Amino acid sequence: MTLEIVQIPVLNDNYVYLAREPASGAVGVVDPAVHEPVLAELQRRGWNLTHILNTHHHPDHVGGNLKLKEATGCQIVGPKADAGRIPGIDVALADGERWKLGEEEAVIFDVPGHTSGHIAFWFEQSAALFCGDTLFALGCGRLFEGTPAQMWQSLSKLLKLPDHTRVYCAHEYTESNARFAVTVEPGNEALQKRYAAIRAARAKGQPTVPSLLGEEKATNPFLRPMSGNLRETLGLTDADDVAVFAETRRRKDTFRG
Template identity: 45%
Template sequence: MLEVHQFPCLSDNYGYLLHDPASGETACIDTPDADEYLRQAAHRGWQITQIWNTHWHPDHAGGNAAIKAVTNCTITAPQGDAARIDGVDRAVTQGDVVSLGDWKAQVIDVGGHTLGHCAYYIPGAQMAFVGDSVFALGCGRMFEGDPAQFWASLQRIKALPAGTMLYCAHEYTASNARFALHADPDNAELAAYADDIARARAAGLPTVPAKLGRELLTNPFLRADDPALQARWAPEGSHGDAVATFAALREAKNSF
């Protein structure tokens, strides 16, 4: 089975090392902190052979050059962001496949946070490394894309099997829960989830990864097509419009 080693780095990022015991290969999922990734890999006796970048932001690709200098690893990155990422060996886009040993990961276009943002979905392991496209109870800020692009990206995530575990890149869940409860105050499943999050954080535990099935019931950004949320958030004259509802929710979160 694939092994995922998750560890905190920088102020609120999570680092991920994905290891295939059969082949001995190890992939860094993004590189927020090169020194920490190298320390964590060395501690586990893993040799880094690949980097899979989700997007160009420095807290996701800033460690590429330093890790490649030490390991001579191969760097895969989204085509739309590749020009702004150090050391890219392979640029990928929607529908491409990357491999770690015999494990296959599907590349999913999740542009919106950045134009070229991608996710890596491993069907055989029910894992998706989603960067800053979607978070537990949240989604990334819309720095480069537009609401239609971002909503289409979230639709691709929503279409994954409900048992998929979403490995997002930041511990933002407590803050996201506060906004989600504001956005959707009558959601009993959300209230229970928020309680679970509060207990986990009080105990110093991570809230990531998150199960997609639970997010589909509670994450307001994944539910912009829900009539109850549309009734509350769609601009006048836009009821039934998921894109307009998503845009309104994202704008409200920006200033919450």
């Protein structure tokens, strides 16, 4: 049996996820920015919250921690490398560790770059990756506390996961990410097709998340520093992958399209 995953849109563009493991009835909430919509959805479904899964310390990912813990008695799980900034943390996890939500096991990846202590949860059986702000649909997180080399190393870990993995990122940034992506890899036909599909989905108010990791590998410029078309556009045909990634990120930071 695989996780039952419910997407809850909150704030302007955040996604919070409920994940229920059916064999045990355990329920986790991933990166609860706020508590009220989470409690309302739990009540509507008749689910009891057992865990909070935090990827990193930013307020729009941990803002609901303490109120949810107070209301439900749930256990808070988060990054060992940043435990001091995770409100109410009970279990601190590091790279390569395994952790279970009920009967389903997650592999933990340290993925710093956006923040110094950021983790991702990969539930292999459910083909589900909860990656916070490290990897977005057609994007990656800004480097607030890390370096391009760190972030590329982090993304390289996720690149090794199977193509059928569903990427449950924490924000609906895909359309703006796509507008940038086509400027740096204009010769990517798969990207052009995806951009058209994204525009159509957003025009109807539909989410573009989760995406498939295989789709990200084919179209997300931050996973593609090896692309000849990207390198040509950036004028970095002979540079190493970190330099290409760094220039892509720099351009995205100043993009106003």
